[in-house]
Amino acid sequence: MSENSYLGSFQFGGIASGLDTSSIIDQLMSVERKPLERLQNDFEKLQLQQKAWKEVDSKLSDFWDFLATFKLKSNLIPKSVQVSDENVLSATASTSASNTNFKVKINSLSSSTSFTPTNTLGNIPDLTTQYYQLNGRTTPVAGSFTLKALDSSGNIMESVTINFSGTDTIGDIINQIDANSTYFTASLNNGKLRIEEKAGQEGSVSSILLGDSSDTSNFTEVFNLEGSDFVPGGATAGYIESTVHAGAVNTSKILSDISSDVTSGIIRINGTEITVSSTDTLGDLIARINASNADVIAWYDENEDKLMIRNKEGGPQSITIEDGDSTGANKTNVLDDLSWIDTSGNYMGTIIPGTAANVEIDLDGDGTADLTKTTWGNTVEYNNVTLNLKSISSNWIDVQVTQDADATYDKIKEFVDKYNEVIGYIYEKLNEESVKPEKGETLSEDDKLKGVLKGDDNLQNIFDSLRNMAYGVISWSSNVNAKYSSLYEIGINSGDAGGTYENTMKGILQINEDKLKSAIQNNAEEVWKLFAYEDDNNKGIAIKFKDYIWDTTKFGGTIDQISGTTGTIGLEMRDIAKRMTSLIDQLQRKEAYYWQKFSAMEQSVSQMQAQGSWITSAFMK
Template sequence: MASSISSVYNTTLRLTGLSSGIDTESIIKQLMQIEQMKVDKVKQEKQLLEWKKEDYRSITNLLRSFKDEYFDILKPETNMRSQSAYAKYDETSSDPDVATAIGGAGVISTSHTLTVSEIAEAAKAESSAAVSGGANGTISLNDTLETVSAKLTAGSITFGGANNDELTLTINGVTITAKKNETLNTLINRVNSSNAGVKMSYSPFLDKFTINAKETGLSGNNITVTDNGSGFVSATRLNLVDNKLTGGKDASFTLDGKTSTSKSNTFTIDGVTYTLKGKTGASTTITLEQDTDGIYNLIKGFVDKYNEIISTINNEYNEKRNRDYPPLTDAQKEEMTENDIKLWEEKAKAGMLYRDSILGNITNDMRRAMYDSIYTTSGDSNTKLSYNLASIGITTGSYQDMGKLIIDENKLKEAIKNSPEQVIQLFTQESDVAYSPDLTAVQRKERYEENGIIYRLYDIIENNIRTTRDSSGKKGILLEKAGIAGDLTDTNNLMNTAIAEKDSLIDTLLVKLQEKEERYYQKFAAMEEALSRMNSQSAWISQQMG
């Protein structure tokens, strides 16, 4: 708006000082300086708001990075809300051709003896011999079913359906159809993507069809395949028995002296997941040793990131604004080099969030979350856990460290090795009261007290950068304040509202500035006109008297 106003007034023809000899332009420019200062002041206020918004967003991004790295369920290796993140083991098998294993959360370091008698197998049916290769040639996956039928040597397919042009198969109670002008590959894909629980294939090299149960085990022997009278089964030489797949077997094994079975070759017993590899009639010794260093490094990485966040927010909170370096005006920038502007603005941007209440609340909440008592969720809400961060070797430093954590490596590793369940509970315990921004005060208190450290921090982060809305339509505190890219709050936030108000005020002041400047020119023009008349009259009088 301001630019359009300027363009209108700048087109006005101003011829001043002709009669008085006064430098009108210079005088008006000096008179307008006070008005321009009013505009510049609001522009500076707007710039401060924009810098403040940027600083808020930098804190939001810092918290988002923390959340993405240590609270994301899609990253099980580092998702510290999950007990599985703490299940790190060094597993060895004396004969990996027999079986291997992976330790789960809470497993105690130990050894197991596993003897494999039988490997689980999937039930199947396959062509007993090549199915084509006669005068009509061999089958291709891209052949239509009608062409496939003509190439089968053990008989042809009879197409039925309403238009007499469909092949219908019923597998495990699921009906699959394909038209005779559709390809063999289309039929196979429909079978495999259905809920029939089987996988069909055709090998052009072997010239054979195969149907396998998708899951291993005896239960696969109950899968039936019928061709509804089309002759598909006999023509493809599938070796079904009473229309059923055959050969499905459960795995049979003996673990630490106890014999058992499993429909799968991968199974979990007492937190240890075993995978049978195929070698039968042999034994292996599975040794599980807790990867203390791996768990320590996970916790250390988390603590380092936490310290980085605390340090960054504290620096922003405690950095005072240098009022000797206000935002530069347009006129000031015109007289400076780019490097000088950059250096000036580095100082001018400092202290935008000095003693900011949002930042203060975040750091206070995070520090409290680390050392407030945690209550058990086992039924007695008045019972505190008998251990805390300090008891596993994580403490706060001096007052000057402003809440940063310090790790005693030996003590933490000892806790991980000797009290793994306590370490896991301290970090991952979650209250039965689920997180919601609309919890009552009583519910919030109960959830906070029963949450372990990780869920407390998770709640704090969610409260500040949550993208979902509460019952009042509000998102996280930082997003409501300054927004974030990629979200509706990018444009709809309190800082943008304040900036828009400054823009509106700037437009209003520019209009007044232009109007006042025009009035000055009009007054000087009137003065010049009056002087011109006086000069003309004086000249006339002089002429008459002469």
């Protein structure tokens, strides 16, 4: 009972009379509260019904979600394509493709127009370049560096440590290696450091170990020797060489650090304007180019130290690169520094036009082409089959298109399993008994829900409708020309035999595997039609299920009209809630009335006791 606003701050609880007033009033109120308790029980039952209907709705909605994609031809009757050499091509087929065999020969692949700069982004160092100037990818740290020669057993034949300062030139460092090592000499070739066996030592070194835990420099990082492998010698000298020249940059390099004349502005690629800031990194510029509508792909080649670009689409379409906006203003000077175009607009590299893919198709298997297809992409469409070209082939590649009967069978089995799950759940809810708690036991939420919908007429109607659709026969219009009108005809039925009807009573479906697979193999299109055909006057079984479940679960649908906020259960709950509120008010008034009466009695008894005490006192005088 909530706090009683009708009670005052003080009640006399049997002080004068000696009665347990509070207990007496509680007993009286216990009787008065019986109607309220009955309403509370009714309200809780309705809450459980509402929750039970929500679970039914969820089960049906999950089935609807499955049916929404199950009905698609691409899911229900997919085609399987086998290719004799998947290194050359892969293939997929739409459901409209015919079951067929043909051969394919790829004479050429499509390529897109590309541009490769002549110059590198970083300055290629020479022998006079000082160590501290090699800051394209990392900050140079001078100090010591160890070079070790290993034999075939991994034993160290020589360990040489060289020391250098930041102002030492590359030539100074090379001279130290030459002077201190018995096995190795060093050279600089187009900015790449090469450490190789000395004359007369060819083949004597099995491997080279660069660096030691005691080293204080970052020599290998600066000269881009990390990731480079030693090439053993023999007739010629073994060597290890920088993966890229020592002045190379990386994508984290700020554009204004690549060249100080870069300014913020606009560049245009294939007519699309792209904003550039002097504080952008090379990676920022690449990302902005690739995200634009220029239909190109730009990337940084780490081993070449060049910013490459190509069209997304195959074919000979040119790539146009311009500095500034359409009026010629807002130039950035960055394109010259990227070695794309010079200040006069001339390309500073090589443009290689894109080419077309050329494919021959042999339809009858005689080894001669029956048709030739040319396309600007590496995807070729033939007779509802998509060929994805991977490499040129001198031989014919076999392509076989068949019905993927196993995939269709698995999908239909999934349909049957999900239907059985739903119909089984509803049957259980219609027939399960409620759970009675033992004395002192508290039921779980699941146990409370058991039996809540037992024998419910609305749920029975849903069950009957689903079962009738599963076991029913479709009356097709004559124009549909359908081979099948029921699941029974393709091997799906209740499975009841010998005069038993248990599965039929429960609405369960079972599959005759051989009969279903035969129908799929021989009449896949007709199987799809039985499930998913739809026009103004005809609906396949899956469509019937889908539409019925939608009408049942949608807002304002069957279940919402029963258990929704404005449904019959919701309205009844609101009515009970109003009656409970009224009863609570009446009970509080009744409780206040009892306290008022008992308090008045206590006051009367107290006065009588006081008068008696006075009379007794008077006689004793």
